[in-house]
Amino acid sequence: MNPPKSPFRRLAAIAAGALIGLAGVGAVASPASAHHPEPSGTYCLASDGQVTVTWKVSNSENIDATITKLVSTVPTEFSGGDLAKDATLPAKGEGVLTSTQSHRFAERQPKIELTVEARWERPNRIVTEERTVAATPAGTCAAEPTPSPSSPTPTATPTASPTPSPTTVSPSPSQPPTQSPTPTPTATTPPAEPVGTVESTCDKLTFTIENPADGETVVLTLTPNKGEAKTLTVKPGETGSVSFDATKGLIVTPAAEGLDDTTPIAWEQPADCDKDEPALPLTGAATGGIIVGAVALLAAGAVLFVMARRRRVRFTA
Template sequence: MIRPKSPFRRIAAIAAGAVIGIGTMTMFAAPASAHHPEPSGTYCLASDGQATVTWKVGNSENIDATITAVSSTITSAFTGGDLKVGATLKAKGGELLTATQTHTFSDSKKKPKIKLTVEARWERPDRIVTEHRTVAATKSGMCAAQPTPSPSSPTPTPTTTASPTPTPTTVSPSPSQTPTESPTPTPTATTPPAEPVGTVESTCDKLTFTIENPADGKTVVMTLTPNKGEAKTLTVEPGKTGSVSFDAVEGLTVTPAAEGLDDNEPIAWEKPAECNPGQGGGKDEPALPLTGAATGGIIAGAVVLLAAGAGLFVMARRRRVRFTA
């Protein structure tokens, strides 16, 4: 007998094709992970106020990066390691960059503020990312004290015979005469606001500035002035993230300015290695837009999915003949 075709088979085939297509598109257009160096530090403090700090820096990404800036809140030189500008930061899981600093603080009882800021740069085929991180060193304990040299031959102490001294009469003061000491108020420590994190990313068509402001930070207002075009203002409140983009053109530089920003040098757009013709680098015209992942891969995937969907549709329309006794 000849069985009529089922409408559910056609619906199932179309639904399967749609699910496969959406999954493939999502895979190709997935956003990039956040690039950042991963610094950490510990220090020990001796009784004379000398601190010895050990820094370590790792990588959040699966490709190598280059250290572009290193600074510390203490002025002593970095020694005993390879943490410096121009050093290669190995991919995630690789060898860490290390360095040591020593500094003597005038007040050994006060907790010192020791911070390290590291900036790194990643070069991928479709984008170039520069980002920095700041970390405070944590105290690991007291440094071993240096031994005090003892004299070679001790000097004998002469013995003096004391004459008997009359015992004085002790008079106990009355309760009204007992001095009363007022308690000294304890100063309240003020925690400084957390520092925001800035990222600069050069893609084939954009130069993007991003600021991540921690929840315990303060509002950041940054003015970004390009050498071509109008200036833009980026305002980011605590606990939020904001970004501003400029169209990529050849020779584009943008100068950032904000309260507390130490580095006000212009930042140039850098063209990634793999850009389609017409993307970025135009003399005076904005680059052609590029959204998501590489469009060539998406088009090829779409053609394959269309062919697969057509095949499933034809199979769903065929009538199957089955013979029964």
């Protein structure tokens, strides 16, 4: 006998085909993950005002990166570790870079910050991102051990007691004023810093600003060596980006209020791009491959639907 046909079986087949198609579109069109260094820092204060900072930097990605910029607000050299400019940042889970700094601030301690920029090279893109982190207090530094004397202290030779002289009572002098202790340096809470990313692909040079919610509005002017300048305005809590068509020799100079680093940034050609021909700007959205993949997966869903409608094999006596 033939089992009764269920209307839900047809709906299930249609839904399965549509789900497969949409899943394919999502897989092809999903954005790339963000690359970023992950810096952190702690510091301690000694009784004499000496500040010792310990910095650590790890990697967010599964490939090695290169430290391209390393700037600290502590005006001393990095020591006692492998964190340095041009150092290799190990892939995620394979280790971190560390270093320390020590300095005695004459006046009030400024904010203690570290700015790290790292560079990742993948076959189809080159990503450079900069992040700034503030060190957090970790209490009082441990006191250094007092060195023991090298030779025993000689025994003092007893001397004859002098003849006591008559004592005179003098008026007690007034008590000197109590001296105020030297204030211990204190850290100030730094404002949140925006995060900047530069990405070179085969056809674009893209600048991205991620502004934290407690930051200030960022107005960035980007001036290429060929073509018109572009302005990127990013309000607190928002992320914005500006792209330039990739051409050989493209150089873009950033400028913004309070921006110290205005070094021009050049487009770099990733390894998988065609090295024989210059990159050409795209004139339309790159949706052709996405549409073809979605249609193919929807067709697979239609085949499943047709198979679901086939009759079952019936045996007769």
